[in-house]
Amino acid sequence: MSDEFILECSGLTKEFAGFVAVQDVDLQVRRGTIHALIGPNGAGKTTCFNLLTKFLIPTRGQIRYDGNDITALNPADVARLGLVRSFQISAVFPHLTALENVRIALQRQRGESMDFWRSKSVLNSLNHRAHELLDDVGVGAFAGTVAVEMPYGRKRALEIATTLALDPQIMLLDEPMAGIGHEEIDKIAALIKRISAKHTVLMVEHNLNVVADLSDTITVLTRGRVLTEGNYATVSQDARVKEAYLGSAHA
Structure with a gap:
């Protein structure tokens, strides 16, 4: 694992009684960046978050954090290592x-x-x-x-x-703008930007304006797989993304 990446997963897969919610997901989160995970409803975003933070056990695949294999650890152990998901508290x-x-x-x-x-x-x-x-x-x-x-x-x-x-190295924020009025969104977005000066941030977010303004890297999921990845300018012009997510969101 390169020191460039604080969190990585390879071949991450989760099956529920024959249903594949996440399939062969490869993800690399660079230190000191804001990385967004987006996709339409049912794309596997929450399941992927639960796998990375160990609230779910992967069917197969590997998760590495700060150079260490954490695939077999429990949520409390990974939180103590500095990988903290906001909803935990x-x-x-x-x-x-x-x-x-x-x-x-x-x-x-x-x-x-x-x-x-x-x-x-x-x-x-x-x-x-x-x-x-x-x-x-x-x-x-x-x-x-x-x-x-x-x-x-x-x-x-x-x-x-x-x-x-909890002094995290990386914060995983699950829809930080959910339920927030328009007048508060800018405040929370500015807060996340300030946090990223000292902490790596991985977030699931549906507000595309927030994703566009904040994210260094965006990973797009659909049907449990990675569709594409890049900055907002790149992924927003991808025809597959427009069809699967952005287009429907702006319809």
Whole structure:
């Protein structure tokens, strides 16, 4: 494996009772880039994400992360290695404040789950870093706000902050714009761009404007296979992509 790539898979295949959801997928994610995985409904994007993060066991194929074969590892093990998928901790605690949510994620990163029962002074030692992360994602003003009372777009930013608290090398974001109003999309897109300065990002996203603006590389899936790959200018002009995805999306 070249040091150029932080995450690779080869021949990745997943079958469900005879149905092939992902078939012979080869993927290479370059360090320090934003890589988008797109395709029409049923293309296998979510299944591929679940395989890469080990929530599903591949029928065959190999997954390599940071030079190591992680095919046999479980989700917790790969998260500890620095490959973190946002939905793993995206269900924020609704009745805790934004600060408390990020602080819990910081406790997980330190491996001290029993901090729930430790003194307040021990927990307060994490406050400075928690405030930094909230500021980084643009929700510092909501530090004392209970999560359930935050606007949805700001809550999604909080979820990204809790993911960042785990100190990932690569973040896998599953439809980060889902459910977000137009006024919030630019904020989340700008946040992802800032994150990519320090972290590699692999994301599934249906908003093609976001994909066009953010992505360095785009892999297009259809019927569980890789259809094509390249930058947006390249894939958007591919007749097969227009037929399978882009054309129908703009119909």
